[in-house]
Amino acid sequence: MRALLPILTVVAAIIVLWYGAAVALNRQWVLDQAARAGTEPPAFSQLVAETMAQERPVLPAPHQVAAELWKGLFGQAVTSKRSLVYHGWITLSATLLGFAIGTGLGILLAVGIVYNRVMDLSVMPWAIASQTIPILAIAPMFIVVMNSMGVQGLVPKAVISAYLSFFPVVVGMVKGLRAPDAMQLDLLRTYNAGGAAVFWKLRLPASMPYLFASLKVGAAAALVGAIVGELPTGAVAGLGARLLSGSYYGQTIQIWAALFGAAIVAAALVAVIGGVERVTLKRMGLAR
Structure with missing residues (x-):
């Protein structure tokens, strides 16, 4: 367990930075959508939630990549061209x-x-x-x-x-x-x-x-x-x-x-x- 601790610490740091970068890079789309709709910019919590669920984000969040990877590896028949x-x-x-x-x-x-x-x-x-x-x-x-x-x-x-x-x-x-x-x-x-x-x-x-x-x-x-x-x-x-x-x-x-x-x-x-x-x-x- 002690040998894994440094590795897990680095992985956790990378994931945190990744989420932060996803929010920073995807926020502009959320703000543009609010401007087109003529509404006020969303609150920070809503902004974060929307940047985490975009279909075509600039930078996908880790959970989005993980879900797509799981779907590609285990959610399709191995002969499927989507696998x-x-x-x-x-x-x-x-x-x-x-x-x-x-x-x-x-x-x-x-x-x-x-x-x-x-x-x-x-x-x-x-x-x-x-x-x-x-x-x-x-x-x-x-x-x-x-x-x-x-x-x-x-x-x-x-x-x-x-x-x-x-x-x-x-x-x-x-x-x-x-x-x-x-x-x-x-x-x-x-x-x-x-x-x-x-x-x-x-x-x-x-x-x-x-x-x-x-x-x-x-x-x-x-x-x-x-x-x-x-x-x-x-x-x-x-x-x-x-x-x-x-x-x-x-x-x-x-x-x-x-x-x-x-x-x-x-x-x-x-x-x-x-x-x-x-x-x-x-x-x-x-x-x-």
């Missing part, structure tokens, strides 16, 4: 494919960078430079090119996810593969260990903590990439589609519910990776 579970699965499928591609590519590039100086001097700068290009700038162009080639649906979104997720894996894996110090490397050389033995018995085990840390970042980045990949296409399914439809029709509560749905998916991915990390490091004797 956040349905849209979440569409986005998650692209996320997982892109994450798998980005992780595999990142690990291969990291091994090449560590073992090949030419790749270290050539590939690593390009990998860093690739992340300076805003994904919102290249995603529409990439989607258009892929569509012109007849490639639609899951693959373009997965490639954008891979583009965002591979870089953390590259950086983390390079750092991990280079983690063994000179004494450890010299010890294996005294046992006449070859390059493969050094990799499998020293470098790879040493890189595991770094790899899992980068995988958590990469998973969140892959989810962002999948959502961004849904935006330029005018998608009708996925969390990005929910964001689009909400923005088209001014449904701010729907937008916030979709954002929290994405946060839940990201938290679940990180939790799964964390569980695999604990099991793996424990079996390797690296767990604290």
Whole structure:
């Protein structure tokens, strides 16, 4: 309970500030309605109540978002296009494919960078430079090119996810593969260990903590990439589609519910990776 107290305190503070911001941002609509009706501005208590119950508020109140989130998760059939579970699965499928591609590519590039100086001097700068290009700038162009080639649906979104997720894996894996110090490397050389033995018995085990840390970042980045990949296409399914439809029709509560749905998916991915990390490091004797 003591461990949860700081977390609950922060959450309570955020909720209080959120309610205050909702009243401040939504009050103008209430005042405008009173002015149009030619009546006096409502009392503070009535003003607060009306800002908490608007259908299209500037900033939805926490209870409105919670109600919409509950409705989207549990109030619809999972096959319904109004269900956040349905849209979440569409986005998650692209996320997982892109994450798998980005992780595999990142690990291969990291091994090449560590073992090949030419790749270290050539590939690593390009990998860093690739992340300076805003994904919102290249995603529409990439989607258009892929569509012109007849490639639609899951693959373009997965490639954008891979583009965002591979870089953390590259950086983390390079750092991990280079983690063994000179004494450890010299010890294996005294046992006449070859390059493969050094990799499998020293470098790879040493890189595991770094790899899992980068995988958590990469998973969140892959989810962002999948959502961004849904935006330029005018998608009708996925969390990005929910964001689009909400923005088209001014449904701010729907937008916030979709954002929290994405946060839940990201938290679940990180939790799964964390569980695999604990099991793996424990079996390797690296767990604290």
